[in-house]
Amino acid sequence: MTLVETRGLVKRFGSFTAVNDVSFSVQRGEVVGFLGPNGAGKSTTMKIIAGFLEPSSGEAFVAGHNSRTDALAARKRLGYLPEGAPAYPDMTVGDFLEFIAAMRGLDATAARRRLGILVERIDLAEVWNRRIEALSKGFKRRVGIAQALVHDPDVLILDEPTDGLDPNQKHEMRELIRELAPEKAIVVSTHILEEVEAICTRALIIARGQILADGTPADLLAKAPASDPERQRLVKTTPLEDAFRHITLEQAGA
Numbered sequence: 520m521t522l523v524e525t526r527g528l529v530k531r532f533g534s535f536t537a538v539n540d541v542s543f544s545v546q547r548g549e550v551v552g553f554l555g556p557n558g559a560g561k562s563t564t565m566k567i568i569a570g571f572l573e574p575s576s577g578e579a580f581v582a583g584h585n586s587r588t589d590a591l592a593a594r595k596r597l598g599y600l601p602e603g604a605p606a607y608p609d610m611t612v613g614d615f616l617e618f619i620a621a622m623r624g625l626d627a628t629a630a631r632r633r634l635g636i637l638v639e640r641i642d643l644a645e646v647w648n649r650r651i652e653a654l655s656k657g658f659k660r661r662v663g664i665a666q667a668l669v670h671d672p673d674v675l676i677l678d679e680p681t682d683g684l685d686p687n688q689k690h691e692m693r694e695l696i697r698e699l700a701p702e703k704a705i706v707v708s709t710h711i712l713e714e715v716e717a718i719c720t721r722a723l724i725i726a727r728g729q730i731l732a733d734g735t736p737a738d739l740l741a742k743a744p745a746s747d748p749e750r751q752r753l754v755k756t757t758p759l760e761d762a763f764r765h766i767t768l769e770q771a772g773a
C-alpha cells in the first residue's frame with residue numbers, strides 16, 4: 520500500500536531551485552533512506568511532505584491525502600521529526616508530550632497509556648520532569664522521536680534521527696526504526712552511509728534538488744565503478760561510499 524507519494528515536487532526560494540521535480544513513492548514496510556550532500560534538498564522535501572512548507576509546484580500525498588489541500592487528514596497519519604531540537608524549550612518533557620497527545624486528540628486515559636509505552640521504549644523516564652532546553656542533544660532527539668510517535672502514525676518522516684547521538688544511542692535509534700518498520704512507511708534522511716545499509720530497504724540519492732538514484736543498497740553498489748580494494752584500504756572508504764561519490768559527483772558531471 521502506497522503511504523507516501525510525491526509527484527513532480529518543485530520548491531524555489533527566489534530564483535534558487537532547492538527541489539527540482541522530485542517524484543517517488545513509499546509503501547508500507549519500506550524504510551527509505553534519503554541520502555545526499557549538504558544542501559541537496561532533503562529537508563525541504565521532507566517539510567513539504569509533512570505539510571510545513573508549500574511546494575512551488577507538484578504535490579505530496581500522505582496515505583492518499585494531499586499534504587497541502589487536505590493537510591489535517593494528512594497530518595493525522597504522519598509523524599515528523601524535524602531537524603534539530605523540539606519546539607517549546609521551556610516545557611518539561613512530560614508536559615510537552617502530554618500537550619502533544621492532547622493536540623493529537625488522545626483523551627487522558629489513552630494519552631497515559633500511550634506515553635507510558637513510549638517512555639519505556641524510548642527511555643525517557645529519567646528526564647520526564649526536566650526542561651527540554653536543559654537536555655543533552657541525544658535526549659532532545661529522543662523527545663523529538665517520542666513526539667512523532669504519540670499518535671502511532673502510519674508514516675514517519677525523520678530528518679536525521681541519529682544526528683548528535685552517541686554510538687549506543689545511534690544503535691538504539693536504528694533498532695527502534697527497524698522494529699517500527701513492518702507496520703509503517705518510513706523516510707529517514709542521513710549523511711551516514713552505514714545507516715542506509717543497517718536500516719534502509721531502499722535509498723534515494725538526491726543532489727542539487729534532483730533524485731539521481733533510487734534502489735536498494737545493493738542496486739546502488741552496482742552503479743559504482745568496479746571497486747578498488749586497494750584504494751578503499753588506503754583512503755578507508757567502503758564500496759557504498761564509493762557508489763555515493765560516483766553517483767553524486769561523477770554522474771552529475773561535477
Ligand SMILES: Nc1ncnc2c1ncn2[C@@H]1O[C@H](COP(=O)(O)OP(=O)(O)OP(=O)(O)O)[C@@H](O)[C@H]1O
Nearest residue numbers: 532535536537555556557558559560561562563564
Ligand atoms: N527558507 C529558505 N530560504 C532560502 N533558501 C533555502 C531555504 N530553505 C532551504 N534553502 C536552501 O535550499 C537548499 C536545500 O536545503 P535543504 O535544507 O533542503 O538541504 P538538505 O539536503 O536537507 O541539507 P543538509 O544535509 O545540510 O541538512 C539549500 O541550498 C538551502 O540553503
